Amino acid sequence: MTTQILPTDHPELLRKGVEEAVRLLLAGEVVGLPTETVYGLAADALNADAVAKIFSVKERPTFDPLIVHLPHKSELDTVADVPEDIAPAIKQLVDRFWPGPLTLILPKKPCVPDIVTAGLPTVAVRASANLVFNRVARKLERPLAAPSANRFGSISPTSAQAVMTELGGRIPLILDGGACMHGLESTIIKVRNVGETKPRFVILRPGPITPEDLKPFGRPFFPGKTKPYSSKSPDEPVEGDGIESPGQLESHYAPRTPLRVVDSPEEFTPEPGKTYALLSYRGEMDDGYMDLTDWKQIQVLSPGKGKLPEAAVRFFFALRELDKLGVDEIIAEPVPLHSGIGIAIMDRLRRASHPFRTP
Ligand code: TXA
Ligand code: MG
Secondary structure: OOOEEEEOOOHHHHHHHHHHHHHHHHOOOOEEEOOOOOOEEEEEOOOHHHHHHHHHHHOOOOOOOOEEEOOOHHHHHHOEOOOHHHHHHHHHHHHHHOOOOEEEEEEEOOOOOHHHHOOOOEEEEEOOOOHHHHHHHHHHOOOEEOOEOOOOOOOOOOOHHHHHHHHOOOOOEEEEOOOOOOOOOOEEEEEEOOOOOOOEEEEEEOOOOOHHHHHHHOEEEOOOOOOOOOOOOOOOOOOOOOOOOOOOOOOOOOOOOOEEEOOOHHHOOOOOOOOEEEEEOOOOHHHOHHHHOOOOOEEEOOOOOOOHHHHHHHHHHHHHHHHOOOOOEEEEOOOOOOOHHHHHHHHHHHHHOOOOOOO
16 A cells, blocks of 8 residues: 655645545545644544554554544533533533643443444543644544554654654555644543542543643542652652553553663663663763763753753654664663653653563
């Protein structure tokens, strides 16, 4: 199959691209589309056969459920039943964060095929803020199931070219919407009313909507923690926590090259005869470690003073670049956890550091 990339950076090109995507989606095909987080591989969420293609194209195990994207935020009740006890909280979250990078886990409506939810009674749902994605969803007038447009377990794509590298030859079309605004996948939460004054938000996957962002509306918890998240003593979800998201496998987002997070790169000692690349946060030369090793390449996530949102945007792109080099190991510097998006970056970095696929 030939994979076509269509640009969307002019109103007429956008119109043509959207038309072609909708035509393919109506015919039960899968299409690569930009979202504000990462590129998605979209299919008509209510067409089980089309959704099955997502799993085969991605080589994704069918126990890993997909996110359903609504054409409009007012359409939540077309795919989910919002329990009465959390309805006010859900309304507040939808009003505040949709369209945007927040995914809610809610009881599903029968119209959502089992293949979408991997047989679970719940559905993951969000509304994307990306213009191109939105145009397609609204023209189609149907919800779109869309996981990240990478092969299972691999690095999420944040550009049309990255989707091409991952899935070229397997899908008919990618709409090019440029680089993704956030660069990390949406925050996934489950809302619980446990009789406290404020509902609990269990953060199943940290992302661009941070615990601080969620705080005005409820009490954010990481799974397995007994205390709510506090920015005064920021913690990250620890390995082995009761992770409820079935797709939240420990090894994920993995480059082919082994990756190691070192607490202080100054103390890293290269093994003779081995080649290394460095994923640095601020990349400050006077920190010393930049010249300590003969790095084949250094990718700096946020040069200068270091800004976490910038690091998030560049993260998967930088990882993809370093993975092309064929070095023995990628050495990564941790990012600070003082803001919620730092937690999301560290979550991806930690998962990327597990040996997952054999080259
Ligand atoms: O930003 C995003 O969320 C991107 C863009 C394309 O929207 N999508 C994305 O999808 O990251 P994916 O499939 O790569 O990740 C979806 C995650 C998986 O970890 C899956 O297990 C979890 O959502 N999930 C889906 N349905 C769920 C459910 N009913 N309960 C718990 N977790 C669920
Ligand atoms: Mg993914």
